[in-house]
Amino acid sequence: MEEEVIKIRELCCTYNTxxxxxxxxxxxxxxxxxxVMGPNGGGKTTLLRAIAGMIKxxxxxxxxxxxISYMPQRENxxxxxxxxxxxxxxxxxxxxxxxxxxxxxIKNEEINSVxxxxxxxxxxxxxxxxxxxxxxxxxxxxxxxxxxxxxxxILLLDEPFNGVDLPTQExxxxxxxxxxxxxxxxxxxxxxxxxxxxxxxxxxxxxxxxVAYGKPEEVxxxxxxxxxxxxxxxxxxxxxxxxxxxxxDIHG
Amino acid sequence: xxxxxxxxxxxxxIAVFIISLNAAITGTFTVFRNVSxxxxxxxxxxxxxxxxxxxxxxxxxxxxxxxxxxxxxxFAAVIASYASGRGKVGKQEDTNTAIAISFALSMSLAVxxxxxxxxxxxxxxxxxxxxxFLLSYSDLKAxxxxxxxxxxxxxxxxxxxxxxxxxxxAAIASGIKxxxxxxxxxxxxxxxxxxxxxxxxxILVFAMFVAPSAIxxxxxxxxxxxxxxxxxxxxASGLLGIxxxxxxxFSPGAIAGVVVSSTYFISAFVKR
Ligand SMILES: Nc1ncnc2c1ncn2[C@@H]1O[C@H](COP(=O)(O)OP(=O)(O)OP(=O)(O)O)[C@@H](O)[C@H]1O
Ligand SMILES: [Mg+2]
Numbered sequence: 001m002e003e004e005v006i007k008i009r010e011l012c013c014t015y016n017t018x019x020x021x022x023x024x025x026x027x028x029x030x031x032x033x034x035x036v037m038g039p040n041g042g043g044k045t046t047l048l049r050a051i052a053g054m055i056k057x058x059x060x061x062x063x064x065x066x067x068i069s070y071m072p073q074r075e076n077x078x079x080x081x082x083x084x085x086x087x088x089x090x091x092x093x094x095x096x097x098x099x100x101x102x103x104x105x106i107k108n109e110e111i112n113s114v115x116x117x118x119x120x121x122x123x124x125x126x127x128x129x130x131x132x133x134x135x136x137x138x139x140x141x142x143x144x145x146x147x148x149x150x151x152x153x154i155l156l157l158d159e160p161f162n163g164v165d166l167p168t169q170e171x172x173x174x175x176x177x178x179x180x181x182x183x184x185x186x187x188x189x190x191x192x193x194x195x196x197x198x199x200x201x202x203x204x205x206x207x208x209x210x211v212a213y214g215k216p217e218e219v220x221x222x223x224x225x226x227x228x229x230x231x232x233x234x235x236x237x238x239x240x241x242x243x244x245x246x247x248x249d250i251h252g
Numbered sequence: 253x254x255x256x257x258x259x260x261x262x263x264x265x266i267a268v269f270i271i272s273l274n275a276a277i278t279g280t281f282t283v284f285r286n287v288s289x290x291x292x293x294x295x296x297x298x299x300x301x302x303x304x305x306x307x308x309x310x311x312x313x314x315x316x317x318x319x320x321x322x323x324x325x326x327f328a329a330v331i332a333s334y335a336s337g338r339g340k341v342g343k344q345e346d347t348n349t350a351i352a353i354s355f356a357l358s359m360s361l362a363v364x365x366x367x368x369x370x371x372x373x374x375x376x377x378x379x380x381x382x383x384x385f386l387l388s389y390s391d392l393k394a395x396x397x398x399x400x401x402x403x404x405x406x407x408x409x410x411x412x413x414x415x416x417x418x419x420x421x422a423a424i425a426s427g428i429k430x431x432x433x434x435x436x437x438x439x440x441x442x443x444x445x446x447x448x449x450x451x452x453x454x455i456l457v458f459a460m461f462v463a464p465s466a467i468x469x470x471x472x473x474x475x476x477x478x479x480x481x482x483x484x485x486x487x488a489s490g491l492l493g494i495x496x497x498x499x500x501x502f503s504p505g506a507i508a509g510v511v512v513s514s515t516y517f518i519s520a521f522v523k524r
Binding site for chain 1: 283284286341406407408409410411412414415417418419420421422423424425426427428469472473474475477478
């Protein structure tokens with residue numbers, strides 16, 4: 001039997017008086033690859049924050065087994081600081097080892113994890129470049145490297161394809177696919193699930209409440225998408241039998 | 253025979269060196285952590301502390317003015333950090349607003365306390381006024397101790413300060429107690445500001461704690477370069493201030509302030 005690594009029950013989260021999540025129930029099994037979808041303000045980021053333990057639920061609970069790594073939306077970053085790419089990746093390792101002092105020595109294996117993670121995302125040539133001078137897609141890959149450098153059991157990604165060109169998107173998808181095959185549990189927020197559809201196990205459709213959770217073809221029904229986005233999202237079925245939402249037509 | 257510089261000039265040069273160390277370290281984190289307004293705000297909060305120290309003196313409770321200033325400045329910095337929710341997840345309130353309000357509060361308290369000790373008001377304002385050429389050795393000693401403290405805290409927590417400045421959200425997610433480290437960082441900045449101000453006066457502190465690092469950040473592609481450039485910019489302006497004060501009828505601090513602030517604005521044009 002596959003074990004559940006994330007168990008969410010009756011989860012309610014609020015910011016001040018604003019309700020962001022209401023009565024969410026959700027289980028994730030080890031090694032699953034989950035896409036979280038929903039409109040802007042639908043509570044996707046809030047769900048990831050709750051899983052990562054960054055916010056306290058008002059009601060309900062989240063139970064997690066294993067280490068979590070979280071790759072936040074890029075807009076939180078302070079782009080004025082000219083920190084080097086390798087130091088960005090090192091940040092996740094430092095927060096784990098608590099080597100906060102500038103004089104505490106970093107082990108070779110820790111440095112190697114940084115190299116390894118940068119190699120995975122194909123950014124090892126940029127190791128000594130300032131992060132702020134990279135393009136948006138390159139930055140996104142470095143942030144992914146930071147998230148995987150600690151070798152997490154559970155990887156939470158918030159719109160990892162935002163501002164990323166298609167080849168880079170393909171690269172990131174391949175990395176996620178490989179990690180998922182090796183048993184990493186992945187939960188990613190995406191607006192366009194189409195490129196991922198062959199690899200994900202389930203979709204969570206979120207609009208304050210969890211509107212639907214299950215296999216893509218069960219979730220992406222006209223009723224569900226209307227409930228969440230206000231209009232039905234047309235879908236088509238590809239040669240391999242997967243359902244693909246056609247996002248190009250809708251906006252806003 | 254070698255001509256010795258008069259001691260007051262040597263003291264001024266040492267002070268400029270100490271200020272530049274602070275400008276490089278504290279100033280850089282001030283800019284990185286987006287709390288430029290903290291420097292000016294801290295100065296005002298310190299006034300309330302100084303005034304309170306004098307009020308307490310009336311009741312037979314002796315506390316150095318500088319210590320009163322430090323306590324108030326640290327307190328005001330911490331409540332500003334708390335109120336703006338800087339250590340919390342998600343969209344934060346503009347920190348500089350919280351700082352402005354927190355220091356408006358301490359300014360009001362300062363006025364209240366000063367009105368209670370009217371005849372000593374000059375001593376309170378004295379905290380804001382200083383001159384590079386009027387420094388005593390005990391001023392220098394206090395500045396040096398504060399600077400060593402700043403260096404010590406920065407060495408101990410450098411990486412976590414950088415992380416919370418760079419990406420709060422990820423720092424919180426990885427289990428770092430961002431609020432605690434933010435209090436520590438802001439308090440360290442506040443202490444550095446008050447002590448240096450007690451020696452050389454508010455104007456030089458305002459000028460040296462933000463502008464050099466702001467200029468350096470514009471022209472640096474690595475963090476060590478930001479530190480180094482901030483140090484050099486403030487040290488050079490300080491020395492220039494001292495040198496020019498022999499030709500011009502102005503105080504060295506004011507000249508250095510004009511130099512470094514204009515450099516900031518000129519660098520904005522250059523970078524365009
Ligand atoms: N720090 C915060 N303070 C107050 N309200 C917040 C905060 N963060 C989010 N919210 C509100 O909570 C709701 C859910 O936000 P959340 O960021 O989880 O949505 P999202 O689905 O990730 O949206 P997006 O697609 O825009 O990223 C929104 O209405 C938002 O305005
Ligand atoms: Mg979001």
